[in-house]
Amino acid sequence: MSFIQDTHDTLWNELADIKDELAARDWFPGTSGNLSIKVSDDPLKFLVTASGRDKRKRTPEDFLLVDENSQPLEETSLKPSAETVLHQRIYQKTNAGCSLHVHTLNNNVISELYGDEGTITFRNQELIKAFNIWDEDGSITVPIVKNYADLPRLAEAVAEQIKPGTFGVLIRNHGITVWGRNGFEAKKHLEAFEFLFGYHLQLKQMTK
Numbered sequence: 001m002s003f004i005q006d007t008h009d010t011l012w013n014e015l016a017d018i019k020d021e022l023a024a025r026d027w028f029p030g031t032s033g034n035l036s037i038k039v040s041d042d043p044l045k046f047l048v049t050a051s052g053r054d055k056r057k058r059t060p061e062d063f064l065l066v067d068e069n070s071q072p073l074e075e076t077s078l079k080p081s082a083e084t085v086l087h088q089r090i091y092q093k094t095n096a097g098c099s100l101h102v103h104t105l106n107n108n109v110i111s112e113l114y115g116d117e118g119t120i121t122f123r124n125q126e127l128i129k130a131f132n133i134w135d136e137d138g139s140i141t142v143p144i145v146k147n148y149a150d151l152p153r154l155a156e157a158v159a160e161q162i163k164p165g166t167f168g169v170l171i172r173n174h175g176i177t178v179w180g181r182n183g184f185e186a187k188k189h190l191e192a193f194e195f196l197f198g199y200h201l202q203l204k205q206m207t208k
Ligand SMILES: CSCCC(=O)C(=O)COP(=O)(O)O
Pocket: 030, 031, 032, 033, 034, 049, 050, 051, 052, 053, 080, 081, 082, 083, 101
């Protein structure tokens, strides 16, 4: 097996394992969600989930390789995720090696509650350290963008919000897109965001 094939297969399996873990949490309701992992930087190539599939199932057709224009690099009847362009823009704007998009109840409720404000900020939470923020008064802010039906426009809206220290963007009443330098870090960021959303909503409920 060639080095290139070996790398491709290793990244495929890494993304498939992440998909299984997120599926076990039920973070892919109704075929929603999409995942990608970068295979090469220059030119940009990444594996992305095929569109419209049940992401709880593990099959040999789960991912396909696409280029820097989100176009398939292989002869296939599979379609890349409808939201591939979001992954593409994240790779073009950050040092991300993996990008994860999930629709959960908590991230949707948070996006609606704070959508008019355009951001939500979390403080005084140990889990902020998951973003490599170690200050005692550290905070993490998540921008919230409108859910444009036009996907290149949505991808630009997400890309515009990416500043140093941004690790995820909420799309209002849609879901969250999160990234990290590799699969491990992207999953860590996603888990931390979902914990912060759940904590916030539970506390709000208990103290009203
Ligand atoms: C039924 S979910 C609507 C599309 C979406 O938001 C999503 O995350 C899944 O789209 P894909 O093309 O990646 O399956």
